Amino acid sequence: MFQKGIINYIELEDKFYDYMAQIEKRFPEGSENFLAYLRDKTGFFDLPASTKYHCNYKHGLLEHSLNVTKTLLDLNYFIADGKYSIESCIVVGLFHDLGKGGYDNQYPYIHINGKWDYNKDLPIVEHQDLSLYILGKFINLSQEEIQAILYHNGQYADDKVVAMKEEVLTLLVHWADMYAAKHERVEYD
Numbered sequence: 001m002f003q004k005g006i007i008n009y010i011e012l013e014d015k016f017y018d019y020m021a022q023i024e025k026r027f028p029e030g031s032e033n034f035l036a037y038l039r040d041k042t043g044f045f046d047l048p049a050s051t052k053y054h055c056n057y058k059h060g061l062l063e064h065s066l067n068v069t070k071t072l073l074d075l076n077y078f079i080a081d082g083k084y085s086i087e088s089c090i091v092v093g094l095f096h097d098l099g100k101g102g103y104d105n106q107y108p109y110i111h112i113n114g115k116w117d118y119n120k121d122l123p124i125v126e127h128q129d130l131s132l133y134i135l136g137k138f139i140n141l142s143q144e145e146i147q148a149i150l151y152h153n154g155q156y157a158d159d160k161v162v163a164m165k166e167e168v169l170t171l172l173v174h175w176a177d178m179y180a181a182k183h184e185r186v187e188y189d
């Protein structure tokens with residue numbers, strides 16, 4: 001069950017690095033460059049996951065990404081009989097929303113007058129496309145992982161090209177994303 005109260009950032013970070021250790025072999029040249037990029041060029045660790053829905057507070061994107069990863073691992077184990085590797089579930093779960101953290105020091109969320117809002121100065125790029133773009137610089141993804149990240153919005157996506165033809169991983173991450181978002185904390189004004 002997801003935590004309802006204020007979450008300690010140190011705990012989130014610990015869990016994140018625990019997952020990272022489990023996917024280290026997915027980084028052909030090690031994960032150091034990727035981690036430095038996340039820390040120095042994106043807001044992955046600090047930005048919210050949304051402006052007014054789930055995890056709409058500082059570190060919310062990290063919290064949401066961890067929640068989706070845990071749910072996806074559980075769904076893969078209990079529903080899909082472990083069809084996908086743990087590494088695959090972690091890569092997709094942890095980084096499906098990577099694009100929400102921004103790219104090259106350009107951040108999609110800004111904090112103004114005590115509230116989070118969209119940064120309207122940036123060109124519009126869907127966050128799932130940006131997730132894939134950033135991730136692709138550091139690791140090789142399988143075609144199933146690519147589809148799962150690109151279409152994790154499932155029934156809510158504008159692009160219905162994979163509708164009814166989804167890989168199981170795409171269905172699992174969509175449901176994990178929805179389940180997590182439904183149970184996560186929201187801060188109201």
Ligand SMILES: [Fe+2]
Nearest residue numbers: 096097127152
């Ligand atoms: Fe998303």
Ligand SMILES: [Fe+2]
Nearest residue numbers: 068096097177
């Ligand atoms: Fe998400």
